[in-house]
Amino acid sequence: MKMAYKKKRKDAEETADDEFLAKLDRAFDTVMMQQLQYRKKGVTYGSVQVSKDIKYADNQPVVPWGPRFSRSTxxxxxxxxxxxxxxxxxxxxxxxxxxxxxxxxxxxxxxxxxxxxxxxxxxxxxxxxxxxxxxxxxxxxxxxxxxxxxxxxxxxxxxxxxxxxxxxxxxxxxxxxxxxxxxxxxxxxxxxxxxxxxxxxxxxx
Structure with a gap:
Protein backbone atom coordinates (compact mmCIF):
# COMPACT_ATOMS: atom_id res chain seq x y z
CA MET A 1 0.00 0.00 0.00
CA LYS A 2 2.81 2.40 0.85
CA MET A 3 4.47 1.77 -2.50
CA ALA A 4 1.22 2.56 -4.33
CA TYR A 5 0.76 5.67 -2.19
CA LYS A 6 4.26 6.91 -2.93
CA LYS A 7 3.83 6.28 -6.66
CA LYS A 8 0.52 8.12 -6.86
CA ARG A 9 1.85 10.96 -4.72
CA LYS A 10 4.87 11.31 -6.98
CA ASP A 11 2.63 11.39 -10.06
CA ALA A 12 0.41 14.01 -8.43
CA GLU A 13 3.39 16.17 -7.54
CA GLU A 14 4.73 15.96 -11.08
CA THR A 15 1.38 17.04 -12.54
CA ALA A 16 0.87 19.67 -9.80
CA ASP A 17 -2.59 18.24 -9.01
CA ASP A 18 -3.03 19.73 -5.54
CA GLU A 19 -6.65 18.62 -5.19
CA PHE A 20 -5.86 14.97 -5.90
CA LEU A 21 -2.80 15.20 -3.65
CA ALA A 22 -4.92 16.43 -0.74
CA LYS A 23 -7.48 13.64 -1.25
CA LEU A 24 -4.69 11.08 -1.47
CA ASP A 25 -3.14 12.26 1.80
CA ARG A 26 -6.50 12.20 3.60
CA ALA A 27 -7.24 8.70 2.34
CA PHE A 28 -3.82 7.46 3.36
CA ASP A 29 -4.13 8.98 6.84
CA THR A 30 -7.56 7.39 7.27
CA VAL A 31 -6.31 3.94 6.30
CA MET A 32 -3.26 4.23 8.54
CA MET A 33 -5.35 5.33 11.53
CA GLN A 34 -7.74 2.44 10.96
CA GLN A 35 -4.86 -0.03 10.87
CA LEU A 36 -3.43 1.52 14.03
CA GLN A 37 -6.73 1.00 15.84
CA TYR A 38 -6.77 -2.63 14.71
CA ARG A 39 -3.22 -3.11 15.95
CA LYS A 40 -4.11 -1.66 19.35
CA LYS A 41 -6.91 -4.22 19.61
CA GLY A 42 -4.55 -7.02 18.63
CA VAL A 43 -6.29 -7.60 15.30
CA THR A 44 -4.76 -7.41 11.86
CA TYR A 45 -6.41 -7.73 8.46
CA GLY A 46 -9.79 -7.51 10.14
CA SER A 47 -10.01 -10.81 12.01
CA VAL A 48 -6.64 -12.47 12.59
CA GLN A 49 -5.51 -12.31 16.21
CA VAL A 50 -1.83 -11.49 16.72
CA SER A 51 0.43 -11.92 19.71
CA LYS A 52 0.61 -9.02 22.13
CA ASP A 53 4.39 -9.11 21.74
CA ILE A 54 4.18 -7.93 18.13
CA LYS A 55 1.40 -5.36 18.27
CA TYR A 56 3.84 -2.49 18.08
CA ALA A 57 6.98 -2.21 16.01
CA ASP A 58 8.77 -0.41 18.85
CA ASN A 59 7.99 -3.11 21.43
CA GLN A 60 11.58 -4.25 21.92
CA PRO A 61 12.88 -6.88 24.37
CA VAL A 62 14.31 -5.73 27.69
CA VAL A 63 17.81 -6.44 26.35
CA PRO A 64 17.56 -5.97 22.54
CA TRP A 65 21.09 -7.22 21.89
CA GLY A 66 20.82 -10.23 24.19
CA PRO A 67 20.25 -13.85 23.11
CA ARG A 68 16.71 -14.66 22.01
CA PHE A 69 15.08 -18.04 22.41
CA SER A 70 15.00 -19.96 19.14
CA ARG A 71 15.02 -23.73 19.40
CA SER A 72 16.78 -25.58 16.61
CA THR A 73 15.58 -28.75 14.94
Missing part, protein backbone atom coordinates in the same frame (compact mmCIF):
# COMPACT_ATOMS: atom_id res chain seq x y z
CA UNK A 74 16.45 -32.10 16.48
CA UNK A 75 18.92 -32.74 13.66
CA UNK A 76 20.74 -29.46 14.28
CA UNK A 77 20.80 -30.08 18.02
CA UNK A 78 22.40 -33.47 17.47
CA UNK A 79 25.00 -31.93 15.17
CA UNK A 80 25.79 -29.30 17.80
CA UNK A 81 26.08 -31.97 20.47
CA UNK A 82 28.42 -34.02 18.27
CA UNK A 83 30.64 -30.99 17.67
CA UNK A 84 30.85 -30.19 21.38
CA UNK A 85 31.52 -33.82 22.30
CA UNK A 86 34.26 -34.15 19.67
CA UNK A 87 36.19 -31.17 20.98
CA UNK A 88 35.73 -32.22 24.61
CA UNK A 89 37.14 -35.66 23.75
CA UNK A 90 40.03 -33.99 21.92
CA UNK A 91 41.04 -31.84 24.88
CA UNK A 92 40.47 -34.74 27.29
CA UNK A 93 42.92 -36.89 25.32
CA UNK A 94 45.49 -34.15 24.76
CA UNK A 95 45.23 -32.59 28.20
CA UNK A 96 47.13 -29.52 27.05
CA UNK A 97 46.95 -28.37 23.44
CA UNK A 98 47.73 -24.64 23.61
CA UNK A 99 43.99 -23.83 23.51
CA UNK A 100 43.68 -25.09 19.92
CA UNK A 101 40.54 -27.17 20.65
CA UNK A 102 38.83 -24.08 22.04
CA UNK A 103 39.83 -22.02 19.00
CA UNK A 104 38.52 -24.57 16.51
CA UNK A 105 35.43 -25.05 18.66
CA UNK A 106 34.70 -21.34 18.34
CA UNK A 107 35.21 -21.46 14.57
CA UNK A 108 32.82 -24.41 14.23
CA UNK A 109 30.07 -22.83 16.30
CA UNK A 110 30.58 -19.46 14.64
CA UNK A 111 29.60 -21.09 11.36
CA UNK A 112 26.70 -22.95 12.99
CA UNK A 113 25.29 -19.83 14.67
CA UNK A 114 25.81 -17.74 11.53
CA UNK A 115 23.81 -20.25 9.49
CA UNK A 116 21.06 -20.28 12.12
CA UNK A 117 20.84 -16.49 12.15
CA UNK A 118 20.56 -16.48 8.39
CA UNK A 119 17.84 -19.16 8.42
CA UNK A 120 15.79 -17.43 11.12
CA UNK A 121 16.05 -13.98 9.57
CA UNK A 122 12.59 -12.72 8.55
CA UNK A 123 12.03 -12.64 4.79
CA UNK A 124 12.26 -9.25 3.15
CA UNK A 125 11.42 -7.92 -0.27
CA UNK A 126 14.70 -7.24 -2.06
CA UNK A 127 15.22 -3.68 -3.23
CA UNK A 128 17.70 -3.27 -6.06
CA UNK A 129 19.82 -0.19 -6.59
CA UNK A 130 20.87 1.30 -9.89
CA UNK A 131 23.72 -1.22 -10.16
CA UNK A 132 21.40 -4.21 -9.82
CA UNK A 133 22.59 -5.03 -6.30
CA UNK A 134 20.31 -5.74 -3.35
CA UNK A 135 20.39 -2.82 -0.94
CA UNK A 136 21.23 -3.58 2.67
CA UNK A 137 22.60 -7.09 2.05
CA UNK A 138 26.06 -6.17 3.33
CA UNK A 139 24.65 -4.51 6.44
CA UNK A 140 22.49 -7.53 7.27
CA UNK A 141 25.47 -9.83 6.80
CA UNK A 142 27.62 -7.64 9.04
CA UNK A 143 24.94 -7.69 11.74
CA UNK A 144 24.79 -11.49 11.61
CA UNK A 145 28.58 -11.72 11.89
CA UNK A 146 28.72 -9.31 14.83
CA UNK A 147 25.88 -11.10 16.62
CA UNK A 148 27.46 -14.53 16.07
CA UNK A 149 30.81 -13.27 17.36
CA UNK A 150 29.08 -11.72 20.35
CA UNK A 151 27.39 -15.00 21.25
CA UNK A 152 30.65 -16.95 20.80
CA UNK A 153 32.76 -14.59 22.88
CA UNK A 154 30.00 -14.35 25.46
CA UNK A 155 30.09 -18.11 26.00
CA UNK A 156 33.89 -18.20 26.21
CA UNK A 157 33.92 -15.22 28.57
CA UNK A 158 31.29 -16.84 30.79
CA UNK A 159 33.25 -20.10 30.92
CA UNK A 160 36.49 -18.28 31.77
CA UNK A 161 34.78 -16.11 34.35
CA UNK A 162 33.15 -19.15 35.93
CA UNK A 163 36.50 -20.93 36.16
CA UNK A 164 38.11 -17.87 37.76
CA UNK A 165 35.26 -17.51 40.24
CA UNK A 166 35.48 -21.20 41.15
CA UNK A 167 39.26 -20.93 41.68
CA UNK A 168 38.83 -17.93 43.97
CA UNK A 169 36.04 -19.64 45.91
CA UNK A 170 38.11 -22.80 46.40
CA UNK A 171 41.12 -20.80 47.49
CA UNK A 172 39.01 -18.75 49.88
CA UNK A 173 37.38 -21.84 51.39
CA UNK A 174 40.34 -24.23 51.53
CA UNK A 175 43.12 -21.64 51.86
CA UNK A 176 44.90 -23.29 48.93
CA UNK A 177 44.20 -24.33 45.35
CA UNK A 178 44.61 -27.97 44.28
CA UNK A 179 47.28 -28.43 41.65
CA UNK A 180 44.92 -30.52 39.51
CA UNK A 181 42.65 -27.51 39.04
CA UNK A 182 45.52 -25.51 37.56
CA UNK A 183 46.77 -28.45 35.52
CA UNK A 184 43.39 -29.07 33.87
CA UNK A 185 42.50 -25.42 33.39
CA UNK A 186 42.37 -25.68 29.61
CA UNK A 187 40.21 -28.79 29.70
CA UNK A 188 37.77 -27.31 32.23
CA UNK A 189 37.34 -24.03 30.35
CA UNK A 190 37.05 -25.77 26.97
CA UNK A 191 34.46 -28.25 28.27
CA UNK A 192 32.43 -25.47 29.89
CA UNK A 193 32.60 -23.37 26.73
CA UNK A 194 31.56 -26.39 24.63
CA UNK A 195 28.51 -26.90 26.83
CA UNK A 196 27.53 -23.22 26.71
CA UNK A 197 28.04 -23.06 22.94
CA UNK A 198 25.86 -26.14 22.50
CA UNK A 199 23.08 -24.54 24.56
CA UNK A 200 23.41 -21.23 22.73
CA UNK A 201 23.48 -22.71 19.22
CA UNK A 202 20.61 -25.10 19.96
CA UNK A 203 18.22 -22.90 21.92
CA UNK A 204 19.12 -19.29 21.17
CA UNK A 205 20.08 -16.95 18.39
Missing amino acids: VKDMRINMAISAAFVVWIAIMGNADWKPLQFLCFAFFYRILQKLRATEPPITPIYNEYGEVEGRGIRMAKRVVRALGLIFGCVFTASLGYTAAINLIELSWQYTPRIVYYYQEMIVTAAAAFLLYITASYYR
